[in-house]
Amino acid sequence: MLIAIEGLDQSGKATQAQALRDRLRDDGKRARLVSFPDYGTAIGEEIARALQGEREHSPEVMQLLYIANRYECRDDLERWLSGDLTVVCDRYIASGIAYGEAQGLDADWLTQIQRFLPVADMTILLDIEPSLAAQRKSSGRDRYERDLALLGRARDSYLRQAEQPGWFRVDGERGKVEVAQEIAEFVGRQF
Ligand code: TMP
Numbered sequence: 001m002l003i004a005i006e007g008l009d010q011s012g013k014a015t016q017a018q019a020l021r022d023r024l025r026d027d028g029k030r031a032r033l034v035s036f037p038d039y040g041t042a043i044g045e046e047i048a049r050a051l052q053g054e055r056e057h058s059p060e061v062m063q064l065l066y067i068a069n070r071y072e073c074r075d076d077l078e079r080w081l082s083g084d085l086t087v088v089c090d091r092y093i094a095s096g097i098a099y100g101e102a103q104g105l106d107a108d109w110l111t112q113i114q115r116f117l118p119v120a121d122m123t124i125l126l127d128i129e130p131s132l133a134a135q136r137k138s139s140g141r142d143r144y145e146r147d148l149a150l151l152g153r154a155r156d157s158y159l160r161q162a163e164q165p166g167w168f169r170v171d172g173e174r175g176k177v178e179v180a181q182e183i184a185e186f187v188g189r190q191f
Pocket of ligand 1: 009036037051063066067091092095096097099100144145
């Protein structure tokens with residue numbers, strides 16, 4: 001089972017992904033948490049430099065870097081999934097589509113070039129307004145986090161994607177305990 005947690009920056013993805021991994025383990029399942037981008041690889045380092053403004057890449061190149069960064073992990077993901085592990089991903093394929101679309105890229109192209117990655121069985125969208133993202137992090141923001149219009153377009157893409165089967169939209173503006181409970185109940189129903 002591959003479960004992706006998606007949403008805008010500051011929507012609580014890291015907290016909720018960890019809480020879900022812990023909850024699955026408490027329920028006796030083998031679970032592992034993976035985070036994208038994986039900043040620990042050479043491609044991940046390049047992404048970090050670009051986010052801090054040290055490098056200039058076009059939107060296509062940026063999303064291709066993020067996608068390559070996921071393909072770097074494909075063999076591991078496939079091995080873990082075939083080994084009966086539940087993998088919880090803090091951002092996955094849908095982030096590339098949401099942020100890519102927000103930068104004017106074609107959603108079909110973004111989907112096609114990611115089609116050889118393991119498909120998420122469930123994608124949970126922690127939905128928040130871009131203004132809340134800015135409010136929750138008022139300093140030290142990277143170039144995407146500073147751009148509220150871009151975050152608004154990324155949210156529109158997420159909401160459109162969330163109409164597909166396998167998606168679950170959660171109101172991410174509430175407290176973390178409440179959100180974690182709703183996610184745990186939803187995931188529990190799918191096993
Ligand atoms: P992070 O804050 O979750 O580490 O992600 C850094 C930024 O990268 C965030 O603003 C979203 C963006 N992003 C993409 O544009 N495409 C992707 O595929 C991923 C995983 C992240």
